Amino acid sequence: MPFSINDSILFLLAGLVILYVLGQSVFFLVKAWKRAVELGISRQTLRGTLTGSALFSVAPAIAILLGLISLSRFLGIPLPWLRLSVLGALTYELPAAASVAKILAMPMDQPVNDPAVYIAIAWVMTLGILSGILIILFFQKRMQKRLARMKEKDARWSAILMDSLFVGMIATFLGMVFADVHTGLAGFIPVFVMLFSALMMGLCGLLIKKPGFKWLENYAMPISMLSAMAFAIPLTNWIGG
Amino acid sequence: MKPSLYEQKIHTWGRVSLVLAILMFMAYPFFASLYFKVQPDYALVLQGLLAVAPVYWAVGAIEAFTFGPMLGSGGAYLGFVTGNLTAMKVPAALRAMQIAGVEPNSEKGEVISTLAIAASSIVTTLILAAGMLLINTLRPILESPVLAPAFKNVLPALFGGLAVVFLSKNWRIALTPMILMLILFLIKPSLSSAISLLIPLSAAVTMVVARILYKKKLI
Helix, strand or coil, X not given: CCCCCCCHHHHHHHHHHHHHHHHHHHHHHHHHHHHHHXXXXXXXXXXXXXXXXXXXXXXXHHHHHHHHHHHHHHHCCHHHHHHHHCCCCXXXXXXXXXXXXXXXXXXXXXXXXXXXXXXXXXXXHHHCCCHHHHHHHHHHHHHHHHHHHHHHHCHHHHHHHHHHHHHHHHHHHHHHCCCCHHHCHHHHHHHHHHHHHHHHHHHHHHHHHCCCCHHHHHHHHHHHHHHHHHHHHHHHHHHCC | CCCCHHHHHHXXXXXXXXXXXXXXHHHHHHHHHHHCCCCCCHHHHHHHXXXXXXXXXXXXXXXXXXXXXXXXXXXXXXXXXXXXXXXHHHHHHHHHHHHHCCCCCCHHHHHHHHHHHHHHHHHHHHHHHHHHHCHHHHHHHHCCCCCHHHHHCHHHXXXXXXXXXXXXXXXXXXXXXXXXXXXXXXXXHHHHHHHHHHHHHHHXXXXXXXXXXXXXXXX
């Protein structure tokens, strides 16, 4: 069979896997929704959770789509489509493909035309990042039991501990935003974008609290994120990043 | 307290779906190999894995132990299959739990987190599928230099807003890790490529600070 990185069978294989993952998402959504209703969470809150999360995901998903476009030059469409729709992230998939390309001294702006190399890359991308899913498979139940025990013992400390995990993660990204400031004013662009996003979130917070625009809660994050991304365009043109 | 039926069943659903997902992921290179009647270059697979797996397996393990408890079981089982955790699924779940006013590590938190991750996964899958179909039309638009600064700044735009929500109510415990991370990135900017390794470090520092403040009754 002559090899093509965009062979229809590859689209079919990728499509089937993605369909499975989509089905899994729908299954968990339905189960969680039913349980949430049993727990007395209002349908309005649940609908808000779904719309808010969906809207919030649009901008990052488009950024992922950009990754798909850049990887497609090297690997065609089906493999990047699959890898970026499930399990991985561009930060993993790109270096995984690049590692094989580097070994073979292949340029990443040319399509792979050797099926043995293509399949080797697919295996590296698949096996390279399986550890997280395996740990969740074997240890999630145990972790959850421990957390439940801790909560029974000291509910307040359990809540603080969870907050600490979130805060630790956010603090790391806030630090990362300053990583390029040594390069001059252009290095401050991410800092200004972050501050603009924070300002927009603050404004949304005020509108939610003072005039009582409660409906804004679910849109505050997408609004602050998208407006900060839009702000980055004139800012970069002005500063010259 | 005895776990509810949902809490018990979620592990069965989660584990079965994870095993199936792993098999499905492997099916792609396996069947591609059969279809093209070509064995992969095993030496190349090994060399490639040696180049990326030591770091990625460590990062994956750290992410599982850090994000697993944050997302709750349903969220973790789904989130780790659908990927894009740090820049999408985890923030989506945190935001949703905060707005719904439910605590993480509670059953209500668990279901809200699962709903947020499911919605986020479905949207991502649909956008990628649409993007894949319209790739030739979208390529010049999305890759245009005009929009480039916006996509380059997705993470600062995301975490600026999140910071206001989470750090304002936890500023006492946030101060030390924020200063620590700021210093680390100012001294060694190249650490950006090791962000996943720094998250657990920052989380551990935050937990120690929180414990001290809690014991001193300052929080």
